[in-house]
Amino acid sequence: MNNNYYIDSKQLGIFLNRLNDNFRVFVPAVKEEEGSKEPDYFYKNLSDNQDLVFNPYRSVEPLKSFFTSPQERISTYFTAKSIIETPAKTVIFGLKNCDLVGHKIQDFVFLEGVEKDTLYRLKRENTIFISGDCTDFKEVCHCLAWNIMPYPKEGFDINISPLNDGFLLEVGSEKGWQLIQQFKEYFILAKEAQIATRRLKRESLVERLKNHLDPQNLVPKDKVQEIVKSGYDADTWQQFMLTCVECGGCNLICDTCHCFLIDDVKEKNQNAKVRVWDSCLYANYARVAGGANPLKLRKQRLRNRFMKKFDFFVENLGMPACCGCGRCIEVCPGKIDIREVLKDLAKKAGSKQ
Amino acid sequence: MKNIYKPIEATIEDIIDETPNIKTFVLKPREPFEFKTGQFIELTLPGIGEAPFTPSSDPNVKEKIDVTIMNVGRVTSLLHNVSKNTLVGIRGPYGKGYPTDEFAGKEILIVGGGVGLAPLRSLLLSLFAQIDQYKKVVLRYGARTPSDILYKELIPQWSKKKKVNVVTTVDVGEKSWKGHVGLVTTILEDLPIKLNNAVSIVCGPPIMMKFVTLKLLDLGFKPENIYLSMEKNMSCGLGKCGHCRLGKFYVCKDGPVFSYEQLQDVRDIWD
Numbered sequence: 001m002n003n004n005y006y007i008d009s010k011q012l013g014i015f016l017n018r019l020n021d022n023f024r025v026f027v028p029a030v031k032e033e034e035g036s037k038e039p040d041y042f043y044k045n046l047s048d049n050q051d052l053v054f055n056p057y058r059s060v061e062p063l064k065s066f067f068t069s070p071q072e073r074i075s076t077y078f079t080a081k082s083i084i085e086t087p088a089k090t091v092i093f094g095l096k097n098c099d100l101v102g103h104k105i106q107d108f109v110f111l112e113g114v115e116k117d118t119l120y121r122l123k124r125e126n127t128i129f130i131s132g133d134c135t136d137f138k139e140v141c142h143c144l145a146w147n148i149m150p151y152p153k154e155g156f157d158i159n160i161s162p163l164n165d166g167f168l169l170e171v172g173s174e175k176g177w178q179l180i181q182q183f184k185e186y187f188i189l190a191k192e193a194q195i196a197t198r199r200l201k202r203e204s205l206v207e208r209l210k211n212h213l214d215p216q217n218l219v220p221k222d223k224v225q226e227i228v229k230s231g232y233d234a235d236t237w238q239q240f241m242l243t244c245v246e247c248g249g250c251n252l253i254c255d256t257c258h259c260f261l262i263d264d265v266k267e268k269n270q271n272a273k274v275r276v277w278d279s280c281l282y283a284n285y286a287r288v289a290g291g292a293n294p295l296k297l298r299k300q301r302l303r304n305r306f307m308k309k310f311d312f313f314v315e316n317l318g319m320p321a322c323c324g325c326g327r328c329i330e331v332c333p334g335k336i337d338i339r340e341v342l343k344d345l346a347k348k349a350g351s352k353q
Numbered sequence: 354m355k356n357i358y359k360p361i362e363a364t365i366e367d368i369i370d371e372t373p374n375i376k377t378f379v380l381k382p383r384e385p386f387e388f389k390t391g392q393f394i395e396l397t398l399p400g401i402g403e404a405p406f407t408p409s410s411d412p413n414v415k416e417k418i419d420v421t422i423m424n425v426g427r428v429t430s431l432l433h434n435v436s437k438n439t440l441v442g443i444r445g446p447y448g449k450g451y452p453t454d455e456f457a458g459k460e461i462l463i464v465g466g467g468v469g470l471a472p473l474r475s476l477l478l479s480l481f482a483q484i485d486q487y488k489k490v491v492l493r494y495g496a497r498t499p500s501d502i503l504y505k506e507l508i509p510q511w512s513k514k515k516k517v518n519v520v521t522t523v524d525v526g527e528k529s530w531k532g533h534v535g536l537v538t539t540i541l542e543d544l545p546i547k548l549n550n551a552v553s554i555v556c557g558p559p560i561m562m563k564f565v566t567l568k569l570l571d572l573g574f575k576p577e578n579i580y581l582s583m584e585k586n587m588s589c590g591l592g593k594c595g596h597c598r599l600g601k602f603y604v605c606k607d608g609p610v611f612s613y614e615q616l617q618d619v620r621d622i623w624d
């Protein structure tokens with residue numbers, strides 16, 4: 001079955017505007033910083049008749065921020081009222097493959113295990129992912145090092161690839177298929193030649209990204225677990241933590257980091273539980289009563305971050321908790337670069353034998 | 354729709370002073386609530402905070418749950434100040450609990466330190482309830498001083514039971530104390546058990562667990578026959594918040610009870 005359609009640019013804008021009647025539609029907006037080489041993209045609510053921006057690479061915000069928040073009420077109690085309501089139907093346009101792959105970690109955390117998080121599940125069920133191929137990359141992008149392609153293969157409802165004056169659309173799920181059916185008038189079945197062109201464009205970007213990454217000699221996916229484990233006692237942690245100011249930015253911006261704390265608050269006629277994103281770089285992250293703290297030192301906490309990503313998740317889910325988006329690299333005021341930390345560990349692991 | 358973070362209501366029916374800084378709270382849940390011995394709950398002081406505790410009561414008693422709580426910080430000190438009939442919240446039960454089925458036909462050595470006797474009381478009570486299934490129960494308990502000993506009235510009753518052997522020690526004695534003085538490891542010599550058919554269960558502060566484990570290994574216990582209650586910072590209790598990671602495990606969902614065999618290769622487990 002052909003799952004591919006063509007739509008011209010103008011029609012795509014109209015299509016999304018039509019969706020705006022029934023969904024909250026989020027689209028990327030560009031923000032060019034004075035003096036910065038790369039423009040950044042942030043999500044905005046689609047406003048009426050707004051020109052559509054196709055982001056060439058991922059947004060600044062992680063996808064997780066649509067499903068959990070830095071701070072949110074997750075339960076009220078000792079009251080009949082429930083805060084679990086059906087969340088607004090949402091469309092997110094412009095996701096990239098790193099977002100989709102990284103999001104597997106969030107899904108694993110909140111949708112599997114001993115119990116499912118109902119709030120998360122409802123948001124997930126009510127959200128449609130319209131992803132897109134990357135047509136460019138940021139300096140920090142290193143998806144390919146983890147064998148993640150700069151174009152989605154799965155995990156989307158609809159994926160779009162720029163093609164001449166329009167876009168090729170691939171349907172990835174039942175939800176996506178229903179949308180296409182509902183707005184049939186905008187879509188034309190794609191031709192073989194168009195699909196071939198998409199392949200060429202993808203290959204050409206992969207080639208460019210390879211040329212960007214090859215000289216960096218990054219740690220490969222199949223070695224990373226062994227490298228962090230054998231680097232447990234390396235002085236890498238001590239060396240790299242020196243510039244960490246414990247802002248937690250690396251965790252909060254990361255699409256795979258998921259740690260949170262539950263706090264209780266008193267409200268007018270009820271009590272509530274509030275979930276707050278936490279960071280394993282914060283000094284109190286692992287503190288227990290009486291003041292004992294297994295992650296007392298900053299170097300232990302930095303190491304914890306890597307052990308969680310590259311040992312724990314490989315062990316429990318079969319994939320590292322990093323999608324190579326590079327967000328943590330951009331955000332870190334201490335200029336701590338995850339690629340460099342891993343390379344340093346690899347170097348030391350290599351020289352040890 | 355089920356909200357996994359929402360606690361159910363429970364009233365504090367009674368509060369028992371155990372030691373100068375430990376109290377037992379008798380909770381009556383307003384909805385049915387069952388647990389297996391060794392599983393834990395998250396106890397909420399409404400609008401203030403929650404913390405993990407392992408019930409200290411017999412899991413066969415369904416209508417009430419005891420939790421024995423040491424006053425160590427923000428939530429626990431406020432808990433120590435509430436009065437009877439206060440409404441609290443409970444979530445859970447969480448974790449795997451003690452694998453009591455595997456103890457059938459065995460001699461069971463239980464080593465406790467300080468408030469670590471609380472979860473062990475629940476275990477002891479559930480073992481006593483089916484004592485014919487086990488060869489023997491040997492309890493070794495250490496507290497800091499005589500007044501820090503938990504369940505002062507119960508321990509003498511337990512030691513009179515058939516198939517049960519109890520020795521208590523304190524780190525620092527006082528005039529009226531006639532018993533052992535010394536760390537709990539000093540009462541692990543000459544244990545009245547046969548190693549080839551014994552399991553051991555340890556619960557106490559990390560430093561005590563470390564030295565007891567080393568001692569038990571030294572005595573010849575196999576790593577798979579030593580069970581440890583690991584304590585980590587916890588928030589969700591559900592394997593989601595990330596805080597309680599221990600190597601490839603989450604203590605809340607894969608524990609809190611682990612065999613030493615499971616943990617042998619995990620770094621820094623006693624920190």
Ligand SMILES: Cc1cc2nc3c(=O)[nH]c(=O)nc-3n(C[C@H](O)[C@H](O)[C@H](O)COP(=O)(O)OP(=O)(O)OC[C@H]3O[C@@H](n4cnc5c(N)ncnc54)[C@H](O)[C@@H]3O)c2cc1C
Nearest residue numbers: 288289404405406407421422423426427428429585586587
């Ligand atoms: C599985 C499990 C079972 C436990 N059972 C008992 C018990 O039966 N009796 C008993 O007295 N104590 C028990 N504890 C320890 C008890 O949870 C802590 O004493 C309590 O969390 C302290 O809270 P606080 O606010 O008074 O202390 P503070 O020092 O003011 O705060 C400690 C902070 O760390 C957080 N925290 C999370 N996990 C822990 C932890 N494990 N220890 C300490 N702080 C933690 C608290 O939520 C809080 O934010 C148990 C702990 C665990 C993990």
Ligand code: SF4
Nearest residue numbers: 244245247248250332
């Ligand atoms: S972003 Fe950098 S400075 Fe901030 S906590 Fe992470 S490593 Fe430390």
Ligand code: SF4
Nearest residue numbers: 254322323325326328
């Ligand atoms: S660790 Fe850094 S590069 Fe990896 S997913 Fe998180 S933010 Fe992106």
Ligand code: FES
Nearest residue numbers: 589590594595605
């Ligand atoms: S307490 Fe949240 S993951 Fe274990």
